Amino acid sequence: MNGRGDGKAAGASHRMHGCFGRLFGISVKAYLLLALALWLLLHLGADRWWPATLLLFGPRWVFTLPLLLFVPLALGFERRQLPWLAAAAAVLFGPFMGLRLPLFREPADGPPIRVLTCNVGGPGMDRETLARLIRDSGADIVALQECPRETALEALPGWTLVTEERLVVAARTAVTRARGRRIMHPPSQWPRASALQCVVHLPEGDLSFSSIHLPSPRQGLSNMLDRDRLLTLARIHILKKETGLRRRTAEEIEALLRTDALPAVVAGDFNMPVESAWYRRFWPAYANSFSKAGFGYGFTEKIAIRGFEYRVRIDHILTRGDLVAEKCWVGMDVGSDHLPLFAEIRRSRR
Numbered sequence: 001m002n003g004r005g006d007g008k009a010a011g012a013s014h015r016m017h018g019c020f021g022r023l024f025g026i027s028v029k030a031y032l033l034l035a036l037a038l039w040l041l042l043h044l045g046a047d048r049w050w051p052a053t054l055l056l057f058g059p060r061w062v063f064t065l066p067l068l069l070f071v072p073l074a075l076g077f078e079r080r081q082l083p084w085l086a087a088a089a090a091v092l093f094g095p096f097m098g099l100r101l102p103l104f105r106e107p108a109d110g111p112p113i114r115v116l117t118c119n120v121g122g123p124g125m126d127r128e129t130l131a132r133l134i135r136d137s138g139a140d141i142v143a144l145q146e147c148p149r150e151t152a153l154e155a156l157p158g159w160t161l162v163t164e165e166r167l168v169v170a171a172r173t174a175v176t177r178a179r180g181r182r183i184m185h186p187p188s189q190w191p192r193a194s195a196l197q198c199v200v201h202l203p204e205g206d207l208s209f210s211s212i213h214l215p216s217p218r219q220g221l222s223n224m225l226d227r228d229r230l231l232t233l234a235r236i237h238i239l240k241k242e243t244g245l246r247r248r249t250a251e252e253i254e255a256l257l258r259t260d261a262l263p264a265v266v267a268g269d270f271n272m273p274v275e276s277a278w279y280r281r282f283w284p285a286y287a288n289s290f291s292k293a294g295f296g297y298g299f300t301e302k303i304a305i306r307g308f309e310y311r312v313r314i315d316h317i318l319t320r321g322d323l324v325a326e327k328c329w330v331g332m333d334v335g336s337d338h339l340p341l342f343a344e345i346r347r348s349r350r
Contacts, residue, residue, distance in 0.1 A: 006141045008132075011165075013279065014265045017093060021077070021078055022118040023114045024074075024077070024078050024081060025078065025080075025081055025084075028070060028074070028078075028085055028088075029082045029084055030221050031066055031070065031085075031088050032084050032085075032087055032088040032091075033271075034063075035088045035092050035096065036061070036089040036091060037245065038055065038060075038063060038092075038096055039091055039095055039096045041055060042055055042056060042096065042275050043143050043275055045277075046273075046275050046276050046277055047243055047246070047247070047272070047276045047277040047278050049275045050137050050239055050240060050243075052237055053239065054216070054221070056218055056272075056273055056276060057191070057221055057273070057303070057312060058233075058310075059094075059095060059180060060097050060098075061097065062312070063096070064089070064092050064097075064124055065252040066092065066094075067085065067088070067089055067160070067267060070085055070337040071085055073102070076235075078170060079121060081342075088093045092106045097275065097276070097297060098275070098281065098313060099296065100246070100291055100294045100295060100296065100297070100348050101128075101295065102292065102293050102294065102295055105292070105324075105326065106295060106324045106348055107348070108324040108346035108347055109346060109347060110175060110204055110343065110346050110347040111203075111204060111308035111327070111346070112344045112346055113140050113141065113202065113207075113323075113345045113346070114137065114138055114139045114140050114141075114266075114342065114343070114344050114345075115139065115140070115141050115142075115143070115166045115265060115317055115342065115343045115345060116133075116134065116137055116141070116142045116143070116287075116331070116339065116340055116341070117142070117143040117144070117145075117211070117267035117268055117269075117315060117333075117341050118130075118143075118144060118145070118315070118319055118334065118336065118338055118339070118340035118341065119144075119145040119146050119148025119213065119268070119301075119315065119337075119338040120144055120145070120146055120147045120151070120334060120336045120338070121145070121147075121166075121241040121274040121336060121338075122146075122335070122336045122337050123201070123336075124335040124336065125151075125155055125156060125334060125335040126334055126335040127151055129332075129335060130151075130155045130334045130335075131154065131156075133244075133255075133331060133332060133334055133340060134155055134156060135329070137342065138162065139342070140169070140171065140172055141161075141169070141171045141172075141200055141209055141265070142156065142159070142169075142170040142171070142203075143167075143168065143169055143170075143209070143210075143211035143267040143268050144145060144167070144168040144170070144204050144211065145164060145166065145167055145211060145212075145213040145268050145269045146166050146336075147166055147167075147168045147170060148166060149161075149163045149168070152168045152170065152215060152246075152331055154342045156170045157161055158169065159172060160173065160174055160175045160320045161170075161175075162175050162177045162179035162196065162198050163196070164182075164193045164195075164196040164223075165182070165192065165214075166192075166193060166213075167180070167193045167194035167195070167196040167213060167268075168194055168196075169198045169199045169209055169210070169211050171202075171209075173201055173202055173203070174200075174201040174250050175198050175200050175201070176198060176199045176200055176201065177196075177198055178199055178208070178260065179195075179197050179256065180195060180196045180197070181193070181194050181195045181252070181253060181256055182194060183215070183249050183252065183253075185215045185216070185233070188227040189259055189302065192213075192215035192238075193213065194212060194213055194214060194253055195210055195211075195212045195213075195217075195253045195256060195257065196210060196211045196212070196250060197209075197210040197256070197257055197260065198210070199262065199340070204347070205263075206262055207262055207264065207265060207321075207323070208260040208263070208264040208265070209264070209266075209267070210257055210264070210265070210266045210267070210268070211267060211268050212253060212266060212267070212268040212269070212270065213269045213271075214250055214253065214269065214271045215242070215245055215246050215247065215249050215271060216271045217239070217242055217243070217271065217272075217275045218303075219238065219242060220238045220239030220240075220241070220242035220243065221239065221286060230347050240253045246271065246272065246279045250270075250272070250279070250281075250282045251278075251281075251282050254282040254283060259260055260287070262321070263319075263320065263321030263322055263323045263347075264286075264309060264318075264319070264320040264321060264323070265317065265318065265319055265320075265323060266283075266286060266316075266317075266318040266320075267316070267317045267318070267341075267343075269314065269315050269316065269338065270314055270315065270316050271314050271315055272314055273312055273313055274288055274291060274313070283318060285320055286319060287318065287319050287320070287324070287325065287327040288316055288317075288318055289316070289317040289318065289319060289325035289343035289345070290313070290316065290317070290328040290341070290343075292324075292325050292328070293326055294328040294329060295312065295329075295345070298313045298328075298329075298330055298341075299311035299312060299313050299316050299330070299339070300312075300313050300314060300315035300330060300338055300341055301313075301315065301337060301339070302337045302338075303316070303337075304337075315338055315339075315341050316341070317342075317343040317346060318339055319341070319343075322346065322347050322348040323345050323346075323348070324345065324347070324348045325343045325344065325345050326345070326346055327342075327344040328341070328342065328343040328344070329341075329342050330342075
């Protein structure tokens with residue numbers, strides 16, 4: 001009697017384990033498909049379709065949280081699902097979240113040009129920390145955004161300074177102002193400086209250098225995301241209008257900077273990750289220094305929406321012509337909601 005009872009119990013346990021294994025396997029494969037779908041949505045729809053735009057500027061790491069449940073279950077009961085979970089993790093932590101690994105670097109020579117860019121806006125910005133960062137960094141050219149002229153003068157004593165409202169280009173050598181451009185940045189009621197282009201006169205030759213600050217998606221995102229209801233679809237039109245402005249501004253600024261035939265560096269707060277459709281449409285002639293020579297995710301801004309904070313990579317240093325970034329990295333906090341971004345640039349050997 002006990003033998004038959006034990007056999008029935010064992011059979012029931014085996015069936016339950018088999019049922020769990022099938023459901024778990026389906027769930028794991030569905031999770032991998034979800035990871036691939038999110039990656040595809042991000043690259044095809046970001047800034048073209050509002051759900052993909054929310055994904056573009058949202059905390060992408062939240063989609064990795066199911067791994068905290070799936071991996072222990074797979075280790076304990078279904079180890080054959082581990083390769084599928086590894087594939088999902090590779091997609092999510094890799095291209096979906098923007099992981100960069102500098103496996104191939106273009107050969108370059110000549111003296112290095114060290115560039116620093118940072119949006120220093122915000123009440124927490126510490127002038128002394130900024131001055132110390134610039135002094136200790138060994139930077140040759142600095143681009144600052146949201147920076148009053150008096151702050152730049154205090155942080156960069158002895159440097160050649162050119163300003164356009166709250167945009168700054170500073171260098172240890174001579175700098176000639178080329179042009180600037182002011183564009184509306186809602187909710188501001190007046191045009192704000194969006195680009196400052198200069199010519200930096202270096203011993204090895206002149207180069208075009210621009211500090212830019214493109215419009216932010218913050219207003220559209222904040223109006224759509226509600227702390228109580230999470231998502232307010234009635235306000236989609238605000239995000240769509242703002243996205244259209246960001247597209248037009250990116251197109252106008254790139255067209256302005258394109259007219260210069262010199263080797264060029266464009267640095268600043270683009271307010272768009274590299275997966276943005278507008279980034280990919282309007283800046284393909286430039287090489288992104290962190291994408292080429294950075295390691296990790298390179299998050300540069302802390303976003304706070306409805307009390308929720310996370311980081312994204314929206315500050316960039318771009319090069320055009322025979323300029324090549326050999327290294328690119330994120331610097332120490334200076335009290336702004338942006339982190340400084342550095343790049344070491346040389347002339348290409350091509």
